[in-house]
Amino acid sequence: MHPPPTAEAELAAELAVVRPALGPRFTAALPGARAAVLTRLWRALVHEPLPWITRREESGGECLLRLADGRRLHGPLPDPYATAARVTQVRLDGVAHGDPARLMTELGVPHASGFAAELAHSVASMALSRAGQEPGTSLLRDPDEWPVHDWEWEQRVVDGHPYHPNCRSRPGFTVAEQLAYGPEHRVPVRLGLLPVPADECLVSGEWPGELRDGDRLVIPVHPWQASHVLKRTCERGIDARPLMSLRTLALPGDRHVKTALSTRLTSSVRDISVGSVTSSAVLSEFAQTLTPYTGGLLHMTRTLGAATAHSPDLAAVLRESPRVYAAPGEHVVPVAALAGTALPSSPRWLADFTRLALTVGLRLLELGVALEAHGQNLLVVLSASGAPLRLVYRDLADIRVGPARLARHGVPLPDRLPERIRTDDVTALRRKLFGSLVAGALAATAGSRAALGAALETAVRDLPRSPDLVALCEEPLPAKALTLMRLSEGTAGDRWAALPNPLSTGIF
Template sequence: MPPPRTPADIEAALAAELRTVRPALLPRYTAELPGARAAVLSRLWRGLAHEPLPWVTRREARRGGLTLRLSGGGRLDGPAPDPFGTAAGITRVELDGRAHDRPAALVAALGLPHGAGFAAELAHSTASLALSRANRVPDGTPGASWEWEQRVVDGHPFHPNCRSRPGFSVAEQLAYAPEHRAVVGLALLAVPEDGCLVTGEWPYRERGRVLVPVHPWQARHVLKDDGATGRDLAAHPLMSLRTLALPGGPHVKTALSARLTSSVRDISVYSIESAATVSAFMAATAARLDGLLHVTRTLGAVSARTPDLAAVLREPPDVYARTGERVVPVAALAADVLPRSASWLARFTRLALTVGLRLLDLGVALEAHGQNLLVVLSPDGEPLRLVYRDLADIRISPARLARHGIPAPELTGRIVTDDESVLRGKLFGSLVAGTLAATAGSTAALREALSTAAPDLPRTADLVALLEEPLPAKALTAMRLSPERPGDLWARLPNPLSAPDSVPPADHPL
């Protein structure tokens, strides 16, 4: 049977699987499809409106909307998109006068290079998002931080591939995705000790072999290996899907070579080699921030010298909560479980910028998106401290460290850079254009929070750049349409302190 080709085919194929494996969810899945299409279309239209796309020759603001002039002479017309907005209110975009309500069909109609693959991902994103919403967690206040992560039903707040999981069947999504709240059994795969790279303390060993926790999807689809020990670890999946919480124990990051949102993820040998050094350095650096930041320590890391078979153990963030406090992933703040006022958002913004800018001045740029960054809340919901996890994508500046008399760690590779644009892009793109924007939900709310918080911050060159220059953000749509270009692509969004709430200026310079 040939694979489904159109967006409608993919949505129908998921429905057919659901009818077999969980028929009770089918009516809710069908009811959630229109909202899922609008959510993905809103993210896609934001990307088309604000990212550097060579086939968009001009952007023209008009009353209540935006027109994109295309290189082939066509035009796209849609509502005015808020560059920092998370409301999924866009239900149709017109291509040469023809309305499209399915994001995948719109991309397919554009006939772009690499567009067919991207369109398929958008269709999967829409269908999987409808499934996630259909099975959302019942009301109630979570306890452990991993329970908060199950509340993040919609995935990445700005990526049109927010729930794209090609290669995962419906049964696998229900069994492995955090929003579906299953317990996942991680197989322990035995590897000869002399064939492994191990750093830190590794607790899983037997008879001269190292036991590597393996995600069941990876074992089935990538490794095709049934050489497990017969034991497994029961764990709760977290937002990243490949990282899971062991009850009462550490978090384990597994190799999961599937494309989720933008990239095919694995665990490089380099990251295993550097794990202990980076962890020790970051623990010492965070200690300079007067208790405002905790970094979850890497306890141990192992690789069978291949990115497809590796794992990392790190502290659970809950260990940094005192009696009555809660540790909440920042991405969960937008789930409306906790009340958030404008004054609360300003206090959280002040805390996040204080930590991020002080670290940047010292020489460390965090990738502080809503998945890596957690906030410690007091019993009455006040933001007290931050917790940061997953150190694989931070950037370290030896020159900035030297200015403060801090010895640079013995590291090489992409983690080390003195490029100001890279350092600021890493922090501003993740923390401000990502975390704070998603928590605020709109340009207007983000502007208010930044305006309130900024006067209390030291006026460094980094702060001036943040407040006065266009704001860097990953060009998530452009990256998916440019698979031949490795690495990140960037958009320059209007600075929320000076820009209108939605429409980019005519002939928007990207």
């Protein structure tokens, strides 16, 4: 009996049919994709509180992990904030492994088989994403080279999440669908426009007139969702440009639409809950009241309207584009796309950007609002020469709000604010901001522990001393334990790792 084909072989076979010219580039990209995913996995094994790893220690210039069953896993000493690191193999009881999916299979821990399949898909999809880039694509060094459209910035992010092993896992997508819908492949997507009787829909905010048809609402539907989940075709459609989240797209004009996509991308199923539609307007209204507290350094994109046919599978959210907050000559860039420019290589620029981000984040945290400020949600407004001027934040669904802190500062708490985002737990509030902004957006922009530590050291000198700032400087840095969460099926909620503080020394 022959073994089942691997994800790499399956994708290569599909590619040979739908885009044979990409085949050699896909094959050439596979070793780098395996190393990129293995690097993310090794980071997780070293730093996340996985219950089957009993001890971590430095041994002979390497990291040694002792497993609960007595086995030992060796690999390089990892920088938990590095983005350009390349781990090509680790050794499990002396046997070298360079394929992250096979390593996870050999580890054989609970839920390993499902996670291994996701890792295999992540490798194959990343290789496809890299193969789809034009040869010679290089770092943007001159602002004159910068993209004109906001969606062009988003489509420069090729590898996905900088630290998640499932950075490019797209289960349920064929090769043809990845090439058609993946933002890194830079193809316009024809969204379906599905009419639904208005009395069968729930609307939050204002649903625009051009998306109404008499007594029906017209809901934008992603073509993958229409085909695989709704099992129907849409007679009408509109061309849009996919953004880095894949299910959010730029419409003509200054609007973005978040569509339902009922499959697991990275960690989460990307449908749109009825609750999130219900709360979208009140969250948007609340967010607009926060800008004055930042001295105009932060703008929150407004939710223009949200609609659902009382199903997470058929819903859409319309938001204004972040670019509406840019003056002529300025650029609005997702933080995740900054690594594709020469800006972060300047220590001064990195310190200025870090100071701006921490000033805004800590000011709102003191007020009682913790942003989920990772590199996708957070954007920076740059001057024509690239100086960081202001920030823009989008997607309010996962912020956390502390009622006690708000009350202390005299900020009204909306009655209809969702209960799930309310918490006075200071640890939960700090984890939300520090984990997304510092261990996420700033770390990935800096690209290494040394660069992040230097930027933080310079930036914090100018910030008001507060208990939150002291915690940021002196305590381990929280980060979502993304691998632990994928290996904890049936356990709801975020899980956390404690990373070594970049302002201090020590590996663990």
